[in-house]
Amino acid sequence: MDLGLTDRVYVLTGASRGLGYATAECLVADGARVVISARDADAVAAAAKSLGGPERAVGVTADLADPATPDLLLTIAREHFGRLDGALVSVGGPPQGSAATISDEQWRLSFETVFLGTVRTVRTVAAALPDGGAVGLVLSTSARGPVPGLGISNGLRPGLVGVAKDIADEYGPRGVRVVGLLPGRILTDRNRQLFAATGDPDRARAEAEAAIPLRRVGDPAEFGRVAAFVLSPAASYLTGLTVPVDGGALRGL
Numbered sequence: 001m002d003l004g005l006t007d008r009v010y011v012l013t014g015a016s017r018g019l020g021y022a023t024a025e026c027l028v029a030d031g032a033r034v035v036i037s038a039r040d041a042d043a044v045a046a047a048a049k050s051l052g053g054p055e056r057a058v059g060v061t062a063d064l065a066d067p068a069t070p071d072l073l074l075t076i077a078r079e080h081f082g083r084l085d086g087a088l089v090s091v092g093g094p095p096q097g098s099a100a101t102i103s104d105e106q107w108r109l110s111f112e113t114v115f116l117g118t119v120r121t122v123r124t125v126a127a128a129l130p131d132g133g134a135v136g137l138v139l140s141t142s143a144r145g146p147v148p149g150l151g152i153s154n155g156l157r158p159g160l161v162g163v164a165k166d167i168a169d170e171y172g173p174r175g176v177r178v179v180g181l182l183p184g185r186i187l188t189d190r191n192r193q194l195f196a197a198t199g200d201p202d203r204a205r206a207e208a209e210a211a212i213p214l215r216r217v218g219d220p221a222e223f224g225r226v227a228a229f230v231l232s233p234a235a236s237y238l239t240g241l242t243v244p245v246d247g248g249a250l251r252g253l
Contacts, residue, residue: 004233006031009081011073013064013121014090016043018188019138022224023088023231028056030228032085035077037062037069054080064091064117065109070124086231087125089118090138093190096197099151110152119163122178126167131175134231134239137164141184141246149194161242168240177239179230184246185209186218213248 010027014020016038024034024047034057038044041061048059058080062069077084094110095102118137125135142150143157161180168178185191185208195201195208209215223245229235230243244250 001234003030003229008032008085009077009083010085010231011035011077011087013037014092016040016047019183019220019223020088020090021047022220023227024051026224026228028052033081035060035073037073039063064121065113067120070121074128084128086134088136088227089121091118094152096149097151099155102151115156115160118160122167126171126176126178129176132233134177136227136230137180139180139182141182141244141250143182143242144250144252165240172239179238180242181227182242182244183223184249185212186220186223188220211249218247
C-alpha cells in the first residue's frame with residue numbers, strides 16, 4: 001500500500017535511537033524526509049547520516065525541556081526542506097521508582113521534559129501544520145494501566161493522553177490529526193535497562209514475554225511501521241485515539 005509519504009517532511013524528537021529512530025527509518029524508506037533531534041550531538045549526527053544525510057535527514061541537537069526547541073525544529077524543517085507535514089514527539093523514559101519513593105526534584109525535572117516539553121511541542125507543531133498534517137505522541141502502555149516500578153510514567157502518561165485528545169479536538173476542524181502511540185515491551189535500550197535493573201535480565205525478559213500473548217518482545221521496526229502509517233495520509237481518518245503497539249499485552253477492550 002502506498003502510504004503517500006513521498007517528499008513529505010516530518011520532525012521527530014528523541015530520534016537518535018530507539019522508537020523515534022525506528023520511525024524515522026520507516027518514514028525515509030517510504031520517501032519522506034525528516035528532521036531528527038536528540039540531546040547527544042554525536043548520536044544525532046550519526047543517526048542523520050545513516051538515514052541518508054542532508055538529502056533525506058537533518059540532525060539537530062536539542063532538548064525538549066528548552067522552550068525554544070519546538071520553534072527551532074519547525075524553522076529548520078522549513079528552511080532545509082521547504083515544508084512541514086507532521087511530527088513524532090518522543091522523549092526518553094523518566095527515572096525508575098515507585099510514585100511513593102520518587103523525590104520532588106525527580107518529579108519536577110520529569111514534568112519539565114516528559115510532560116511540559118511534549119505538550120509545548122505538540123501544540124506548536126499542530127498550530128503550524130496545514131490540512132492533512134499529523135502529530136504522533138510516543139507514550140506508553142502505562143497510559144492505560146500502571147507499570148510496576150515506573151511511578152513517574154504512571155503519573156504523567158495518562159495526562160498526556162488527555163492533552164492529546166484535547167488538541168485533536170481543537171485542530172480537527174483544520175484537518176490536523178493527533179494520535180497517541182502506546183508501546184509495550186519493545187526491545188529498545190530503555191527496556192534493556194529495565195530488564196538489567198532486576199539483576200537477572202534473562203529471567204526478567206522471559207517473565208515479560210510470558211505475559212504477552214505473542215510471547216515475545218517487539219522489535220523497534222514493528223513500532224516504527226505503525227507510527228509511520230499513523231503519520232501518513234493513509235491514516236487520514238484517525239485522530240484523537242491511542243494505538244497500543246504491545247503484542248496484545250493490554251487487557252482492556
